[in-house]
Amino acid sequence: MAEQEDIAGETIAAVSTPPGRGGIGIVRLSGPHALAISNALLALRNPLEHAMARFAEIRDPETGGKLDEAIATYFAKPRSYTGEDLVEIAAHGSPVVLDLLLRWALQQGARLARPGEFTERAFLSGRLDLTQAEAVRDLIDAQTLYQARTAAEQMGGAISRRIQPAKEKLVELISLLEAGIDFAEDDVDLTPDEEIGTRIDAVGAELAGLARSFERGRIVHSGLTLAIVGRPNVGKSSLFNRLVERERAIVTAIPGTTRDLVTERVSLGGIPLELVDTAGLRTTADEAEAMGIAKSREALADADIVLVVLEAGIPPSEEEAELLASLHGRRFLAVYNKIDLEDSSSGQGHAEEQSIRTSAATGAGIEALREALLNMVRTPGGESESGMLTNLRQHEAVKSALDALGDARAATANGTPHEMILLDLYSALRQLDSLTGETTADDILNRIFSTFCIGK
Structure with missing residues (x-):
């Protein structure tokens, strides 16, 4: 506690805009002396007031x-991002001026902020819970508008709001058991085991739905990798260029042109998708091409989605049939390319259940391919789902809470004393606290005394 008080007593400062030149650059100060230091740095026409922007001049020292x-x-505590006095100085984005302002602030008694320390202080002051703090980082790292919208929802407390009903039910159950144990002499009845089990099931059902949201949230947060594979000269690189909408990969009629992995990141329905164009899969004596083919097989093994490109009008070879069979159980799509060159007398050849017919040369079928890929990246819950778990820490916390509730449910069914059941319930509560903030003993006692007329 003493260490936290020491941190709170310091005023920190940092440049809060990216390095380099720009139209605007911001120096931010937070702490008990932020206002005094800012007054020393600036020539103000009017005094700084809470949430009021003031014109100022920066003087040459x-x-x-x-x-x-x-x-x-100026934002006065506690109505600021950090919960402390906070001042933001927006000057022109000259690195020289911003560095001068920062050095002056340090000379006036401020300390250079550590990476992430402003958000850390927001968490320590109770302005943000951990899920909101993580969302700040996610918003900064967002590569698509949908990622940014999801992070903005998380910053607004979407996860906490989704957890809160389950947490309220859990705290209420804990209060019931505590009251029955501690205040039995005041005629507070023990809660029947059947009711305890029903209440645990209700909490678990809500948390189970939240845990399932991680499948979608992980994809939104981290994106997916799509490997484009097939034999040489079936049009893999041409399809790759069509999907990224520019000439990114070299295309020639010579087999084996692509010898290394070519990657590009695109957005598909708001989901970041890393496309990987691979070397054609075949047996070769060329050492460089063989190394590229080995990398292709690694990319094939690691990819979340596989696009197998085949030539329309030509039945799959034995190697291609084996490749398709090896992908059973994985997310893959067969693409029959070069339909513009297909001989109508030859028929359409072998067709896979999950297949699209395209012409990378003319663009035919490309929109259908995009739609098929979009359907593959969609997951149950849909894009409108709010309060998704987006990282492993959050998912592990909810999963651990569910495990503890499962133990409590089993203990209840076995007629275990309520004191022991409470241990599992408190374990579940601690996991939820790691996401939304701590539940104190006073919270439990207040619930007990507000629910029961004890000691009247």
């Missing part, structure tokens, strides 16, 4: 002349 103009905004 050597000549006293005006060096730059800035807008300073």
Whole structure:
């Protein structure tokens, strides 16, 4: 506790905009002396007031002349991002000016902020829970608009709101058991085991739905990898270029042109999708091509989705048939390319259940291919689902809470004393606390005394 108080007593400062030149650059200060230090740095026309932007001049420390103009905004504690006094100085984005402001702030008694320390202080002051703090990082790292929207929902407490009903039910159950144990002399009845089991099941059902959201949330957060594989000269690189909408991979009529993995990241329905164009799969004596083929097989093994490109009008070879068979149980799509060159007298050849017919040369079938891929990246829950678990820590916490509830349910069915059942219930509560914030003993006692007229 003493260490936290020492941290709170320090004022921190940092440049809060990316390195380099820009139209605007921001220096941020947070802590008990943020206001005083800012007043020393700036020539203000009007005093800084909470949530009011003020025009200011930055003076040259050597000549006293005006060096730059800035807008300073002050947020008084606790109504700031960090829960402390916070000042943001928005000057022109000159690295020289921003560095000067930061050095002046440090000379006035501020300390250089550690990476992530502003958000850490927001968490320590109770302005954010851990899921909201993680969402700040996710928003910064977002590569698609859908990722940004999801992170914004998480920053607004979407996960906490989704967990809260289950947590309320769990705290209520804990309060019932505690009251029955501690206040038996006040005629508070023990909760029947059947009711305990029913209440545990209700909490578990809500958390199970949240745990299932991780399948979708993981994909939204991290994206998927799609490997484009097939024998040489079936049009893999041409399809790759069509999907990324530019000439990214070299295309020639010479088999074996692609000898290394070519990757590009695109957005498909808001999901980041890393496309991997691979070397044609075949037996070769060329050492460089053989190394590329080995990398292709590694990419094939690691990919979340596999696009197997075949030539329309030509039955799959034995090697291609084996490749398709090896993908059973995985997400894959067979693409019959070069339909523009297909001989109508030859028929359409072998057709897979999951297959699309395309022409990378003319663009025919490309939109159908995109739609088929979009259907493959969709998961149960849909894009409108709010409060998805987006990282492994969150999923493990909910899973551990479910495991503890399962233990409590089994103990109840076996007639275990309520004192022992409470151990499992508190274990589940601790896991949920790691996501939404701590439940204190006072929270439990307040629930007990507000529910039962004890000691009246």
